[in-house]
Amino acid sequence: MRRGPLTRVLGEHPVGTAFVTPYVVFLAAVFAYPLGFAVYMSFHDYFFAAPGAIVDRPFVGFDNYVTVLTDPAIRRAFGNVLIFLVINVPLTVVLSLGLANALNAAIRWRTFFRVSYYVPYVTASVAVVGVWLFLFNSNGLVNSVLGPLAPDPSWLVNSRLAMPTVAIYVTWKQLGFFILLYLAALQNVSKDLYEAASMDGAGRWKSFLNVTVPGVRPATTLVVLVATVTGANLFTEPYLLTGGGGPDGASASPVLIMYQRGIEQGHPDVGSAIGVLLVIGVLLLALIERKFVGREED
Amino acid sequence: MKLQAGLLAVVLAGSLVACGDSGGGAGDADAAAKARGPISIWYSNNAEEVAWGKQMVTAWNAGHADQKITAQEIPTGKSSEEVIGAAITAGNAPCLIFNTSPASVSQFQKQGGLVPLDSFSDGKSYIEDRSGDVAQQYKSADGKYYQLPWKSNPVMIFYNKKAFAKAGIDTTNPPLKTYDEFLATSRKVVASKAAKFAIYPAPSNEFFQSWFDFYPLYAAETGGKQLVADGKSTFASDEGKKVAGFWRTMYADKLASQEKYTGDAFVDGTAAMAVVGPWAIATYKGKVDWGVVPVPTSSGKPANEIHTFSDAKNVAMYSACKNRGTAWDVLKFATSQDQDGKFLAATGQMPLRKDVATTYADYFAKNPDYKVFADQASRTVEVPNVPNSITIWQTFRDAYSKSVIFGQQDPGEALDGAAQKVDQLVKQS
Numbered sequence: 001m002r003r004g005p006l007t008r009v010l011g012e013h014p015v016g017t018a019f020v021t022p023y024v025v026f027l028a029a030v031f032a033y034p035l036g037f038a039v040y041m042s043f044h045d046y047f048f049a050a051p052g053a054i055v056d057r058p059f060v061g062f063d064n065y066v067t068v069l070t071d072p073a074i075r076r077a078f079g080n081v082l083i084f085l086v087i088n089v090p091l092t093v094v095l096s097l098g099l100a101n102a103l104n105a106a107i108r109w110r111t112f113f114r115v116s117y118y119v120p121y122v123t124a125s126v127a128v129v130g131v132w133l134f135l136f137n138s139n140g141l142v143n144s145v146l147g148p149l150a151p152d153p154s155w156l157v158n159s160r161l162a163m164p165t166v167a168i169y170v171t172w173k174q175l176g177f178f179i180l181l182y183l184a185a186l187q188n189v190s191k192d193l194y195e196a197a198s199m200d201g202a203g204r205w206k207s208f209l210n211v212t213v214p215g216v217r218p219a220t221t222l223v224v225l226v227a228t229v230t231g232a233n234l235f236t237e238p239y240l241l242t243g244g245g246g247p248d249g250a251s252a253s254p255v256l257i258m259y260q261r262g263i264e265q266g267h268p269d270v271g272s273a274i275g276v277l278l279v280i281g282v283l284l285l286a287l288i289e290r291k292f293v294g295r296e297e298d
Numbered sequence: 299m300k301l302q303a304g305l306l307a308v309v310l311a312g313s314l315v316a317c318g319d320s321g322g323g324a325g326d327a328d329a330a331a332k333a334r335g336p337i338s339i340w341y342s343n344n345a346e347e348v349a350w351g352k353q354m355v356t357a358w359n360a361g362h363a364d365q366k367i368t369a370q371e372i373p374t375g376k377s378s379e380e381v382i383g384a385a386i387t388a389g390n391a392p393c394l395i396f397n398t399s400p401a402s403v404s405q406f407q408k409q410g411g412l413v414p415l416d417s418f419s420d421g422k423s424y425i426e427d428r429s430g431d432v433a434q435q436y437k438s439a440d441g442k443y444y445q446l447p448w449k450s451n452p453v454m455i456f457y458n459k460k461a462f463a464k465a466g467i468d469t470t471n472p473p474l475k476t477y478d479e480f481l482a483t484s485r486k487v488v489a490s491k492a493a494k495f496a497i498y499p500a501p502s503n504e505f506f507q508s509w510f511d512f513y514p515l516y517a518a519e520t521g522g523k524q525l526v527a528d529g530k531s532t533f534a535s536d537e538g539k540k541v542a543g544f545w546r547t548m549y550a551d552k553l554a555s556q557e558k559y560t561g562d563a564f565v566d567g568t569a570a571m572a573v574v575g576p577w578a579i580a581t582y583k584g585k586v587d588w589g590v591v592p593v594p595t596s597s598g599k600p601a602n603e604i605h606t607f608s609d610a611k612n613v614a615m616y617s618a619c620k621n622r623g624t625a626w627d628v629l630k631f632a633t634s635q636d637q638d639g640k641f642l643a644a645t646g647q648m649p650l651r652k653d654v655a656t657t658y659a660d661y662f663a664k665n666p667d668y669k670v671f672a673d674q675a676s677r678t679v680e681v682p683n684v685p686n687s688i689t690i691w692q693t694f695r696d697a698y699s700k701s702v703i704f705g706q707q708d709p710g711e712a713l714d715g716a717a718q719k720v721d722q723l724v725k726q727s
Contacts, residue, residue, distance in 0.1 A: 050617050051389035053410025073696065130560055137557050157501075157556045157704070243502025243558040248700040263380055264505065265689040266405040 035279075042272040064273035074274060077245075077252045078281070080163050084253070085231045085285070087167035092178055092227045093220060095171065100182030101212060114183075118176030125173070129240040132169050156242050159250040166237050166251050173237075174230070178223050185219030186212070221293050225286055232282045235259065254278045331417055335621040336366050337628060338392035342378075342611070343371040346580060350644040351396065354632050365624040372397050386411030386616065393619035394629060398445055398612045400436060401506070401681045401688060406614070407444050408685065413615040414442040418626045428633065430652035435524070435680040436612065444614060446629060447650040449641065451575025451609040452674040453514045455497075455594070459587045461570035464492040474591050475598035477544045484553040487570045496553040498569035501703045505691040508698055509681070510573050514593045514607040515541045517679035522605040526682040526690060529724050533694065534710075534717035540596050542709035546702045556703055575609045576646045576671040590670055601673075608678035610650060648675040686723045693719045 010017040040046075042064050049055045068074050103114055120128055135141050136155040143150035151158055155165045189212060197207045213220075234253040238245050244260075245252030254274055262271020341351035348371060355369045372395065375381035379402040385391035386409050398406075406412050415421040422443065426433045429447045436447045459469040465486045473479040484496030499511035512533075513525065519537040526532065548554040555563075564572035565585050572578070573593070582588055592604040613633065619625050631637065638649035639658055646668055648654055655662055655672040662669045681687060694716050701712030 048383065048387040048409060050386050050391075050410040053617070055410060133558065133560055153556060153704075156558070159704070159706070241558075243500070244504050246501070246503045246699060247556070247704045248706055249503075249696065260505075260692060263383070265686075265692060266383070266408065267689070 038272040038275050041269050042276050044269060046269040046272070047266055048268060060269075064269045065277070067270050068273045068277060073249050073252065074254070074257050076249050077254045077257045078277075080249075080251060081232060081234060081253050083163045084167045084170075084234060085228060087164055088171050088231050089224055089227045091168070091171045092174065093223055096175055096178035096223065097182050097213075097216065097220070099175070100179045100186060101208065103179065104183060104186045114179070117179050120173045121176035125236045125240060128173060129237070132241060136165060153247075156251075157247050159247050162242055162247060162251040166234075166241055169241065170231070170234070170237055174227075178227070181219050181223055181226075182216060185216040189215035217293075221290065224289050224293050228285055228289060229282060232278060232285075327413075327417065330620060330622045331413075331626075332623045333621045334365055334623045334627075336368065337394070337619065337621050337625050338368045338370075339394040339396065339628070340370060340372040340392050341396040343374070344577070344645070346645040347396075347641075350641050353640065354637055357637075358628060358631055362624075365621070365627075367628060382406065382411075383409070386618070389618050391616035391618045393621065393625035394613055394615055394632075396448065396611070396613050396632070398614040400445060400610055400612055400683060401691065403436075403445050403612075403614065403683060404438065404685045404687045406616075407438055411617050412444040413617055413619065413622060414444055415446060415615065415626075415629075416442045421626070424630060428652070429650050432650055432652075432676075432678070436683060438683055439685065445612040446614070446633060447610065448612045448633060449610060449645075449647045450650050450675050450678050451577050451647055452606050452671055452678050453510060453573050453575045453609055454590050454592055454606065454671070454674060456564065456572045456574055456578070456582070456586075456588045456590050458493065458564065458567070458570045459589050461487060461492040461567070462589075465490040465570070469589060472589070472591065474594055477540070477594055477596050479598070480544075480594045481547060481551075481553070484548065484571075485551070488553055493567060493570035495555050495563065495569045497548070497571040497573070498555055498559055498563035499573055500558070501549075501554075501556050501699070502558050503695060503699050505688055505695050508691060508695050509607050509609065511545060512541055512694075512698055512702075513679070513681075514573060515544065515595070517605040517607055518593045518595045518599065520605075521603070522677065522679050524679055524682040525694065526684050526720065526724055529684075531690075531717040531720040531724070533720075534713040538713055539710045542698070542702050542713055544594075544596070546705065546709050549703055550705060576648065576668055579646050579667060590667075592674065603677075604674070605677045605679050606674060608650075608675075608680050610678070610680060612650075646671075648672060650675075684724060686726060690720050690723050693723065 007014065043059060043061065044057045045060050045063075046057050047055070099117060103110060103117075107113075133140075133156070137143075138150075138152075138154035138157075140154075143154060151161055155161050193211045193215065194207055197211050202210065233255055235255040238251040238253055238256055242251040245256050255278070258271045258274040258278075261274065262268040339351075339355070341347055351369055355367045359366050372378050373381050375384075378397050379399050382391065382395060382398070382402070383405065386406060391411060403412070415425060418424075425436075425443050425446055429436075433443070433447055436443060436445055438444050455474060457469075457472060457474070462469045462472055462483075465483075467473070467483055467486055473483050487493055487496045500507045516525075516533060516538055517523065519541055520532070520535070523532050523537075532538070545554070549556060559568065562581070563569040564574075565582065592601045593606055595604065613629055615622065615625050615629065633649070635651075635657065638651060639661065641647065642649055642654075642658055642661055646665075648671055651657065654675055655669065658672075662672055681691070684690070697707075697712040697716035698709075701707040701709040
């Protein structure tokens with residue numbers, strides 16, 4: 001069959017293409033262009049300049065990547081975010097699934113609990129950080145409860161505990177969102193399966209393991225991937241909780257360092273190289289997670 | 299399919315080109331230097347400075363109907379330096395910003411965002427006549443002035459008289475001249491529970507925090523040395539190590555805190571002392587009965603020999619400005635003796651002029667609290683005006699934070715290591 005000119009331009013389904021076009025343009029403008037430009041900057045001696053200013057921005061090959069990979073502070077920041085993810089992602093999955101399962105049951109005050117878990121997620125970090133500083137400083141509530149067992153130096157100024165404390169804070173703050181994802185997924189698990197499991201003599205725990213967990217696997221894949229991506233973008237929390245990544249860079253994240261190098265210090269080329277490496281790292285991590293967590297869907 | 303992929307490529311390339319176009323140029327600099335017409339300015343969002351800025355603009359506009367100023371507070375951002383940097387890149391910076399940090403000038407200059415004030419025939423002479431020798435610290439590496447030294451907030455040690463009295467310390471002449479005296483006084487304050495900490499400089503890792511702990515004491519100890527001088531770092535010297543050692547003892551003995559504080563520890567009574575400039579006096583009014591002394595030195599130098607950090611903010615002219623002739627006239631008007639006097643009266647901050655104390659003798663007679671700052675203003679040390687300035691300060695802060703605040707390395711060793719890195723950064727310029 002001979003294809004008309006419109007079909008040749010817009011494909012077999014022009015209406016579908018028309019619907020997709022705004023999104024393609026949006027993606028091009030806010031995602032593809034900045035990403036491409038960041039890659040370009042990372043291979044040049046690049047800095048921001050006034051319009052019309054005559055500046056030289058020569059191609060420098062992998063120099064910016066060498067700078068990034070040989071800087072102990074940046075390497076440490078990448079290590080820190082790995083520690084963060086190792087704590088944050090499993091904790092997020094376990095807590096949000098457990099709580100969503102509990103909140104899905106017919107319990108009293110269900111709406112109150114759901115709102116309570118969601119409130120930290122929608123509250124500005126700046127506001128809740130004050131509460132956490134009050135809880136976790138050396139004279140805070142947590143140390144008062146722990147008494148002689150309290151760590152010295154205290155949580156947020158302890159180089160071993162600073163990042164885990166930030167990870168726990170972020171887990172708590174974002175839990176409401178992930179609980180919502182699981183609550184939605186739980187609506188799709190057939191009640192028949194629970195009844196069948198009950199007929200087979202399965203208790204609550206066995207039903208949870210053999211019906212709920214497999215039933216919400218697609219949601220688990222999503223939770224793991226979203227938690228990884230948001231975790232890799234960690235910035236506000238270490239900035240506010242630990243005063244710019246202290247102590248001694250123990251809670252600095254790659255995005256925080258990217259901001260310092262790229263914006264504060266005027267080296268967006270090095271900042272871009274950090275960003276490109278972070279994207280590659282997150283993609284690899286996401287692929288690995290997809291392979292393990294999402295394997296039964298394939 | 300290929301055609302669709304091609305269309306997508308065109309869209310992507312189009313957006314690249316559209317966003318990559320740097321737009322119009324800055325125009326002919328000579329013509330712009332003479333051009334007159336309306337201009338825009340930004341000033342700080344500090345309430346007292348806003349009040350001064352508004353009256354200055356009103357006064358100018360009343361006499362210049364064809365060259366009006368449109369003024370606004372600097373847009374809110376994480377820091378004014380980032381907002382200004384972004385405005386330079388976008389090409390929409392105003393003509394003048396009365397809140398330009400000297401530490402950022404080298405970066406703004408590299409961006410092509412600043413107008414050298416020497417490009418005006420009376421530019422150099424006006425700056426040097428107004429500020430005297432202090433002006434030399436604000437020259438850029440190429441020997442030009444890209445900023446007009448405007449106002450300083452010489453930092454000194456404020457102490458809480460009530461807390462000192464509770465600790466049994468003399469409140470009119472407290473023993474705070476030498477490091478030993480300062481440490482002994484601090485120990486008394488903490489032991490008596492007059493305050494939880496003797497002093498509470500921000501222990502966080504931002505590059506500028508060293509301006510309020512290490513740098514004032516370093517300026518005092520060295521008789522006015524900058525962190526970098528003659529293309530080389532200076533801080534890994536005996537003087538620098540003495541200052542670092544002093545602060546290390548303060549942290550190790552828990553006389554200062556390693557933890558971030560939300561709020562003002564001095565106002566809240568958590569700390570009995572603070573390192574701060576005269577801008578804070580308005581904040582302390584009715585909250586703290588304070589006294590003020592110069593920062594300590596190891597040997598207890600007399601007050602009239604002590605230097606400190608200036609904590610200055612300056613005025614710069616930005617290259618996006620079309621009517622630079624008017625902007626230069628406004629700059630001179632806003633920093634005239636009359637307007638500087640109004641600024642001093644409104645804010646308590648020290649205009650960076652020669653002989654502030656005698657020029658505004660009436661003000662200081664009526665406001666004796668500020669007199670000591672006027673005297674100190676003649677001995678201030680600025681951040682070095684060198685390329686990579688902020689990277690240099692962050693490198694220093696990282697080493698200081700690790701060794702002095704958190705005790706994870708010997709402070710002397712840390713300063714030696716930081717000096718090597720800073721020397722490399724200076725060479726890159």
